[in-house]
Amino acid sequence: MYYLKTKIPDGESYSQTPYPLLGEILKSCPEVEAGTHIQSWYYPWIKAGEKEFQEITEFADTGYFKVFAFPFKYGNAETAFLDKSSVVLSEETAEKFFGKTNPVGKTLAADDSLQLTVTGVLYHVPTNSSVRPTILLSTALLESSAGFLNGANWYNTFANNYVRLRKNSDLKKFNAKIDAIVKNNYDKDQKKNIVFAEPFKNITQENSALPGVIIKGAAGAGVFILLIILVNLINLN
Structure with a gap:
């Protein structure tokens, strides 16, 4: 398993890349068995x-379950993101809201107005796992926003792939192959950056990428755009 990184000319690197990159990789690199985006909603x-909690929430797609292969307690990977x-909830999160019962088909509200239907529950993920899903929303919801699609271009660097x-x-x-893809799509200044795949086992050795991203212009703009869009999804749904 690998994650995609961006390295800039001064030698600093961070684990975000342009959003369209993954789609191009999946189309043109047959050695890739599966790929996924993960976008945070904090x-x-x-x-x-009557139960209400503030939870770590992320956007993911069906590729998520092929890359990380977390087993389902209720529901399954094939139907998890049909709508x-x-x-999809972690086992612990499902129990906080619904107790020990099967919650598939039940509803949740995000920030009072975004209505969600539970389609799956994942078995407990070990606490030492580098990826520990709590609440997973469908990337299709994110991509239903025209504002997101406008910002999800080759200039803005905010995608975790x-x-x-x-x-x-x-x-x-x-x-x-990744280098050829980005060079074909980057503008003149961006072509100085290097994008590459790094073994997933190395991700725990990195510091948080966010401070580095914020000061990088295009990357910082990408983060800012994403945050605005995620807030606007509440109003649109």
């Missing part, structure tokens, strides 16, 4: 009946 208020209002390569794939050759 801590919206999530409510079920843009779908939501992960891929799983087929057995015996050559990482050096794969990274050469």
Whole structure:
């Protein structure tokens, strides 16, 4: 498993890349078995009946379950994100809202107005896991916003992308393909940046990328755009 990184000319690197990159990789790199975006929504208020908690919430797609392969307690990966209002919960989160019962088909409200339907519950993820999903929303919901699509271009760098390569794939050759893709789509100044796949085991060795991203112009603009769009989704839905 690998995550995609951007390295800028001064030598600093961060684990965000342009949003369209993953789609191009999936189309042109047959050695990629699966890939996914993960976009954070930080801590919206999530409510079920009288119970309300502020939870870490992320956007993901069906590729998420092929890359990370978390087992389902209720529901399944094939139907988890068939609708843009779908939501998948961790086992612990499901119990906070619904107790020990199967919550599939029940509803949650995000920040009082965004209505979500529970389509799956993941078994407990070990606390030492680098990826620990709490609440997963469908990327289709994010992409239903015209504002997001306008900002999700090759200039803005805010996407967290992960891929799983087929057995015996050559990482050096794969990274050469990534380089060709970004050079074909970046503008003149961006072509100084290097984008590459890094083994996922190394992700825990990195510091938080956000401070580095914010001061990088295009990357900072990408983060700012994403935050505005996520807030606007509440109003649009």
